[in-house]
Amino acid sequence: EVQLVQSGAEVKKPGESLKISCKGSGYSFTRYWIGWVRQMPGKGLEWMGIIYPGDSDTRYSPSFQGQVTISADKSISTAYLQWSSLKASDTAMYYCAKTEAYGSGSYYPDYWGQGTLVTVSS
Amino acid sequence: DIQMTQSPSSLSASVGDRVTITCRASQGISNYLAWFQQKPGKAPKSLIYAASSLQSGVPSKFSGSGFGTDFTLTISSLQPEDFATYYCQQYNSYPLTFGGGTKVEIK
Numbered sequence: 001e002v003q004l005v006q007s008g009a010e011v012k013k014p015g016e017s018l019k020i021s022c023k024g025s026g027y028s029f030t031r032y033w034i035g036w037v038r039q040m041p042g043k044g045l046e047w048m049g050i051i052y053p054g055d056s057d058t059r060y061s062p063s064f065q066g067q068v069t070i071s072a073d074k075s076i077s078t079a080y081l082q083w084s085s086l087k088a089s090d091t092a093m094y095y096c097a098k099t100e101a102y103g104s105g106s107y108y109p110d111y112w113g114q115g116t117l118v119t120v121s122s
Numbered sequence: 123d124i125q126m127t128q129s130p131s132s133l134s135a136s137v138g139d140r141v142t143i144t145c146r147a148s149q150g151i152s153n154y155l156a157w158f159q160q161k162p163g164k165a166p167k168s169l170i171y172a173a174s175s176l177q178s179g180v181p182s183k184f185s186g187s188g189f190g191t192d193f194t195l196t197i198s199s200l201q202p203e204d205f206a207t208y209y210c211q212q213y214n215s216y217p218l219t220f221g222g223g224t225k226v227e228i229k
Binding site for chain 1: 123213
């Protein structure tokens, strides 16, 4: 059974750093891209970026380039999303999603993590 | 970036109704279109990929169609567990983009 288990909720202050995780199991972790999605309170879904754990090839949505860092440790089947200096506007639910390949170089989400709520408040 | 526009943004329907949600892409995306269901406080669930292919385990009351720029998600007979928000997403090109969502509420 494919599972993506994310780390627990976080409460941070502006300016602090944070790294949240997403551990995959039930499939070959290194062979499928994993994406991160933001959902701000009461809002829709936003695609942040994607990583291929096999070689850590990473692509960011322009809106998130330079704002976050996506990484992976294939030895423990875990992907990460991190911030070096949080802002109040980073308050949101963050989901990871395993993707499945379709066509040439295209990937769609098929399994989702349960989400990690990040609250940034002074 | 490819813009995805869903309509309506919300709708009210009764149990047993047939419901159709529309998603329009700002440029052609072939059939590189997925649909997701999200219930309050829960993670999204994948329903459909390649515009019309059902994810494993998704009931056949859900169906998708379309190609190019215009797509639809249809729920053939709405049940209480189907009241949720539905999102489309294009994966034809980066950055991947979602529609704004359609909230399906009980009439």
